[in-house]
Amino acid sequence: MADRPGSTGARRRAGAGWRRPGLAYLLLLPALLLELLVHLVPMAVGVWMSFRELTQFFIRNWSAAPWAGLRNYKVAVDVDSAIGAALLRSLWITLAYALLVVVGSWLLGFVAALLLQRPMRNRGLLRTLFLVPYALPAYAAVIAWNFMLQRDTGMINHLLVDNLHLTDDRAFWLLGDRSFVAIVLVSIWRHWPFAFLIIMAGMQNIPTDLYEAAAIDGAGPGQQIRRVTLPMLRPVSLVLILVLFLWTFNDFTTPFVLFGAATPEQADLISVHIYQSSFVTWNFGLGSAMSVLLLLFLLLLTAGYLLLTSRRRRRAV
Amino acid sequence: MRVRKIGATAASVLLLMSLAACGDDGGGGGEKTLTYWASNQGPSLDADRQVLQPELDKFTQQTGIKVELEVIGWPDLLNRILAATASGQGPDVLNIGNTWSASLQATGAFLPFESAEIDTLGGKDRFLGPSFAATGATGQPPTSMPLYGLAYGLFYHKRLFAEAGITTPPKNWTEFVAAGKRLTKGGQWGLAVEGASYTENAHHAFIFGQQHGADFFDGAGKPQFTGPHHVMAVKQYLDFMATDKIANPSNAEYSTPNQPIGDFAKGKAAMLLWQSNAISLLAAAGMKPDEYGVAPIPIADPLPPGGKRVNSHVAGINISVFKNTENRDGALELVKFLTSSGEQQILNKALGSLPVVKDAYSDPAFETPVIKVFQDVLANTAGPLPQVPEESKFETTVGSGMRDLFAKIASGQPVGEAEVAAALTKAQQEMGTGG
Numbered sequence: 015m016a017d018r019p020g021s022t023g024a025r026r027r028a029g030a031g032w033r034r035p036g037l038a039y040l041l042l043l044p045a046l047l048l049e050l051l052v053h054l055v056p057m058a059v060g061v062w063m064s065f066r067e068l069t070q071f072f073i074r075n076w077s078a079a080p081w082a083g084l085r086n087y088k089v090a091v092d093v094d095s096a097i098g099a100a101l102l103r104s105l106w107i108t109l110a111y112a113l114l115v116v117v118g119s120w121l122l123g124f125v126a127a128l129l130l131q132r133p134m135r136n137r138g139l140l141r142t143l144f145l146v147p148y149a150l151p152a153y154a155a156v157i158a159w160n161f162m163l164q165r166d167t168g169m170i171n172h173l174l175v176d177n178l179h180l181t182d183d184r185a186f187w188l189l190g191d192r193s194f195v196a197i198v199l200v201s202i203w204r205h206w207p208f209a210f211l212i213i214m215a216g217m218q219n220i221p222t223d224l225y226e227a228a229a230i231d232g233a234g235p236g237q238q239i240r241r242v243t244l245p246m247l248r249p250v251s252l253v254l255i256l257v258l259f260l261w262t263f264n265d266f267t268t269p270f271v272l273f274g275a276a277t278p279e280q281a282d283l284i285s286v287h288i289y290q291s292s293f294v295t296w297n298f299g300l301g302s303a304m305s306v307l308l309l310l311f312l313l314l315l316t317a318g319y320l321l322l323t324s325r326r327r328r329r330a331v
Numbered sequence: 332m333r334v335r336k337i338g339a340t341a342a343s344v345l346l347l348m349s350l351a352a353c354g355d356d357g358g359g360g361g362e363k364t365l366t367y368w369a370s371n372q373g374p375s376l377d378a379d380r381q382v383l384q385p386e387l388d389k390f391t392q393q394t395g396i397k398v399e400l401e402v403i404g405w406p407d408l409l410n411r412i413l414a415a416t417a418s419g420q421g422p423d424v425l426n427i428g429n430t431w432s433a434s435l436q437a438t439g440a441f442l443p444f445e446s447a448e449i450d451t452l453g454g455k456d457r458f459l460g461p462s463f464a465a466t467g468a469t470g471q472p473p474t475s476m477p478l479y480g481l482a483y484g485l486f487y488h489k490r491l492f493a494e495a496g497i498t499t500p501p502k503n504w505t506e507f508v509a510a511g512k513r514l515t516k517g518g519q520w521g522l523a524v525e526g527a528s529y530t531e532n533a534h535h536a537f538i539f540g541q542q543h544g545a546d547f548f549d550g551a552g553k554p555q556f557t558g559p560h561h562v563m564a565v566k567q568y569l570d571f572m573a574t575d576k577i578a579n580p581s582n583a584e585y586s587t588p589n590q591p592i593g594d595f596a597k598g599k600a601a602m603l604l605w606q607s608n609a610i611s612l613l614a615a616a617g618m619k620p621d622e623y624g625v626a627p628i629p630i631a632d633p634l635p636p637g638g639k640r641v642n643s644h645v646a647g648i649n650i651s652v653f654k655n656t657e658n659r660d661g662a663l664e665l666v667k668f669l670t671s672s673g674e675q676q677i678l679n680k681a682l683g684s685l686p687v688v689k690d691a692y693s694d695p696a697f698e699t700p701v702i703k704v705f706q707d708v709l710a711n712t713a714g715p716l717p718q719v720p721e722e723s724k725f726e727t728t729v730g731s732g733m734r735d736l737f738a739k740i741a742s743g744q745p746v747g748e749a750e751v752a753a754a755l756t757k758a759q760q761e762m763g764t765g766g
Contacts, residue, residue, distance in 0.1 A: 070437055073417045075439070096756070096760040166579075186741055189583055189738040190739075190744075274527070275529070275586065276584075279735055279738070294731060294761065295761050298417075
């Protein structure tokens with residue numbers, strides 16, 4: 015980093031603070047304790063619960079719940095039983111959902127950012143407009159979709175059947191196979207503005223000389239996107255894809271608000287599935303075991319992704 | 332040096348504040364204030380507040396005890412109670428569905444009503460027998476007291492019946508389906524159901540099960556969902572949409588009472604199998620009391636082997652006191668107030684339910700033909716849902732399974748005996764993991 019005027023003075027002041035480590039640690043302590051309290055303690059409690067038979071008889075006094083060993087885990091991974099099979103099915107559905115949402119959101123975000131890259135009239139207005147789904151409170155946004163997607167009274171069927179006469183059949187969007195399509199579309203609608211925001215910021219960091227040089231070399235707009243924009247966006251995209259994937263994979267609000275307590279089998283996403291598994295049978299030990307398995311799965315997936323992308327990066331260098 | 336001192340003090344204050352915030356019970360108010368969670372009985376949470384708040388103000392005037400009221404919708408109530416039980420941070424007094432009595436009793440979170448407490452409410456004999464029987468497992472002191480009585484009935488739309496030339500409400504299921512088919516035409520359907528509601532589905536599984544001679548728990552309280560009678564009972568209810576086609580497939584999406592009851596009020600459906608509280612919801616939907624009639628829900632004729640003449644469960648709402656309330660006496664005082672004769676008359680009249688104490692029936696409002704039908708059902712042909720700890724799980728597992736089957740039917744997939752049997756097997760497996 016280049017030295018800026020005054021930076022030595024600033025460093026000296028910061029250094030003076032560090033010479034009194036007691037105060038610094040003391041100031042950090044409340045945040046650290048709260049962090050422990052908010053994140054790590056519930057996580058540890060969840061792991062502890064997963065080894066217990068925490069049912070309705072013990073929810074008032076958790077510590078009295080009998081030790082279950084690995085029984086909850088065995089039930090969760092036994093794919094021959096109804097519970098294990100349903101969990102596995104939910105995992106596949108969630109993976110498909112997360113992949114479609116990530117790809118859809120990234121593509122939409124990329125195209126929108128690209129179109130709004132060049133100065134044009136109303137660019138600021140359009141950018142603001144595109145961010146509206148992201149800025150809306152999640153509950154308000156998704157419950158509106160729930161109303162719109164209802165079969166008899168929803169706006170979507172009214173538009174498709176009564177206004178556009180595309181079909182005579184009023185489709186179910188909140189039940190059956192189309193419920194998966196509905197949740198994917200609503201989720202892309204919610205998440206793509208974030209992708210748009212991040213990609214837009216990434217594009218603004220690409221030096222214009224690169225495009226000029228490419229143009230001089232005879233690269234057309236398509237080649238400029240392929241040879242300049244995409245490679246330069248790579249670091250941003252890698253993080254964006256990981257964040258979007260984790261968000262959508264763990265997404266609870268969108269399915270829960272869209273379908274209420276009546277989640278269709280075809281859109282049985284894993285976070286809601288685990289919630290239902292705990293509350294339908296009051297078996298919080300089993301629900302916790304499923305959560306721990308999900309956590310391990312995501313950790314492995316994330317580690318694999320980071321390893322793969324960093325290796326490729328090293329190879330590229 | 333001084334800076335360090337100020338910093339250290341600030342950090343300590345912040346730390347203490349954060350710890351204090353974590354220990355706050357969030358109750359607010361003085362020690363006299365009670366928190367009361369009421370279940371949603373009327374057409375909306377706000378409508379319930381408007382009925383309850385003046386009565387609670389009256390209670391405050393009489394006793395000096397303030398009551399903070401929160402009305403909670405049915406989809407959330409059980410989860411809220413479970414969360415409160417787990418955290419120990421619950422209300423002082425709360426309503427529960429009476430079918431959950433034994434399940435919630437098993438958590439140990441509620442105050443048992445010993446004979447001394449029951450005596451202060453006027454004694455056991457003051458309450459209606461069937462309602463009092465649904466307050467907890469037999470042989471244990473009850474952990475809830477009856478508050479509102481409910482029973483199922485067949486609501487029929489008088490104008491639509493007249494237009495179809497049907498003069499009397501159906502008495503058995505053959506007549507019911509035949510009437511339903513005559514009433515189904517154009518945008519109008521014979522029956523409206525709340526297909527995505529696990530509670531409604533489970534109640535009907537119980538009622539049809541009783542008529543088919545199928546008990547969902549054996550004598551030892553163990554679940555038994557998968558017998559042929561159980562399958563036939565559940566299938567009969569689902570068939571109203573699947574094969575009889577007298578219920579609109581869109582009903583598979585319905586998850587609030589206002590949806591089917593709204594269809595009935597608008598003349599889009601001619602019959603409802605609903606609890607007595609539909610009266611207040613129909614009034615809110617703009618339907619006048621003389622526009623509909625109420626008859627007992629049909630009973631199979633002849634009854635299948637082992638079948639019972641049951642056309643409702645002993646439905647109702649109970650009131651409980653959280654064991655860790657800091658104002659036990661005040662909480663019991665509120666229970667006494669809400670179960671008093673005068674309040675029973677006011678509240679049940681406003682909410683369309685039945686008083687649970689005999690002395691409240693002197694009010695002529697409970698002498699109407701409609702109320703008489705429900706009283707008769709509750710007294711003679713209502714069966715109690717099993718008072719076993721696993722009961723609430725029966726409602727969630729079987730009711731949710733039926734919800735998924737309704738969804739399949741609506742989206743055109745076949746749902747026959749095999750599919751129903753598979754769903755009930757899955758429900759029973761889920762029960763097996765809970766206990």
